[in-house]
Amino acid sequence: MNFSYWELKNWFTDIDYTIVGSGIVGLNCALALRENFPESKILILEKGILPQGASTKNAGFACFGSISEIIDDLKSHSEEEVTQIISKRWNGLQLLRKNLGDETIDFKPYGGYELFLTEDESTYNECLQKLPFINELLKPLFRNDVFAKEVDRFAFHGIKEYLVFNPFEAQIDTGKMMNALLQKAIANNILILNKVEVTSYLEKKGSVEVVLGDFSFSTKKVLFAINGFAGKLTNNEVKPSRAQVLITEPIPNLEIKGTFHLDKGYYYFRNIENRILLGGGRNLAFEEETTTQLGQTELIQNRLEELLKEVILPNTDYKIAHRWSGIMGLGSAKKPIVEQLSDHVYCGVRLGGMGVAIGSLIGQELADLVK
Template identity: 70%
Template sequence: MKLSYWEIKNWFSNVDFTVVGSGIVGLHCAINLRERFPKAKILVLEQGILPQGASTKNAGFACFGSLSEIIDDLKTHSEEEVLQLVQKRWEGLQLLRKRLGDDVLDFKPHGGYELFLKEDETFYNDCVQKLPFINEILKPVFKNDVFSKEIDRFDFKNIQEYVIFNPFEGQIDTGNMMQALLKQAIAHDILLLNHMQVTSFVDGIDAVDICVGDVSFKSGKLLFATNGFASQLTQNAVVPARAQVLITTPIPDLDIKGTFHLDKGYYYFRNIGNRILLGGGRNLDFEGETTTELNQTAPIQDRLETLLKEVILPNKTYAIEHRWSGIMGVGNHKKPIVTQLSQNVYCGVRMGGMGVAIGSIIGKELAALV
């Protein structure tokens, strides 16, 4: 593809900062760069029609981790590390709400709930026993108890009598969030180009040579915000993790409101109006779900449908209206990677499935490296 003089002049000449990835992290990074460098030329490149990873494909949970997920994290992270992770997620959510506003986000503070299946009684008892200890760990962040036992009032079936409630979590509208961020980026005179996949780059003394297919140009700095697509940058410290999701048709008299977790956060569901969105199940096939392919698989979809029928919506009439997948970035540690890779190249990746919560703050930290 031969670019015209105008295309070269306006989009690919004298570029100060190139951000790869137009998701939550990438756009927050670009906007923070604009606030620090008012006259800089900032270019954002996105390989998809819309953000390709999870930013427009997530479930819209304003969450920072269920009780069982935090207990599970303590097996591989220190108490201090877990506290820092939760604090960063909480601060990130506040930053997102402050930047866009609760009305734009359609933020609904319905709280978060964790369910435990009947057959998981030992696991459930272990979590209930550790609940006061986890509340104590999180006291420095929330100043109050986070988790409490409540009787299930939603008429779920085949679960333990009590659910774990968390009043600090809520729902957002993912589509509204990303539209608002894209509008802000454009209003900040940030150039956005889609269907642009970086095929190679070479860092020099004072600039980076970047190739996007047949197009090559120079940029003062190159910042990657590609999360689940960042394995080559990070020597596989980030691996892709596919999340499969489905949504039902509208259900008359649906009385479920909130964000809900099952099985250490591997399953999650919520209402969107009078529909149920349900996702997860990668723990059924970790190897198969370590992929950047945006399709679905029968075993995971079958399990999601079984949970809908036997646990979440027993005795309700509904149909599955739509299915999709998103790509998260995970690794052997939950701490995001925000680092300088070489003289003029940086990355902010590995959101660990918590991109809505920490994307804003990681974008800010990535911009601050420059």
């Protein structure tokens, strides 16, 4: 890398904290570090033009788990673990709203819905049967019932009679959220460099050497906030998981408003003004979708189009405007990993597809590890 004296002096000298990843976690971590250490020099490194993983690519769901997801989690986690995870997601959403403001992130409290395909008899029956139990489990946190049965009023096709409604769920504008965080970081004298990939690091006595290909520099601390890309650099139990998405052209008189879940959260859709965004389908090819490569596959895109045509918009003309994908960080447990890896290295990863909900909180917790 052909850096000048000025570039080396201003961007790569006397750095206190280097954060790898400029997504929700990385930016919130940087802002919390600025508050804790007002005079410090903070540098964020991002390998993409924009945050590369999921922070600018997610569907903008301000959610904490559909009823079928929660029931599924209870099969591998204790009741206490599940309620703690949901509490963290809920508190993270409140922190996001407090930090940026509802108007800034275009927060719309339309509520969330789970629908069940006609053939999904067992999940449907289990959710309706356990609905009172789940409400009781969550009552100490929400002080009210979270889930309720509602008859479908959206004219979906091929689904069971009842939807499960959650009034505490909302939607946001992901782009506006990230733009506000980036502006806030810059206003707080936080340096952000894009198209810079950390290839390795070497811990030394009192510092860390950060390697960027054929160039390296020294920093006092390194904090990894790279979620789905974390496995290689942090040796943590984090698996990348690609999520594929499509969005329609504007649809006149679209009456669908809210956030919607289908098939234990493996599919999700929402309105963005008068468009429909639909994503998911990694359950069709778990192995193939365990990847850090962005892109789409015919198998999943065909299934998304099938759901759009046959279930969501059965009697509506529409056109697909755009397709994309993002990379989530998943693992065998739902609890995020926020830990000190060594004397001067830390990480906040494995957000489990809930970055909007818990990203702000994980960023704060990551910064608070630094003494």
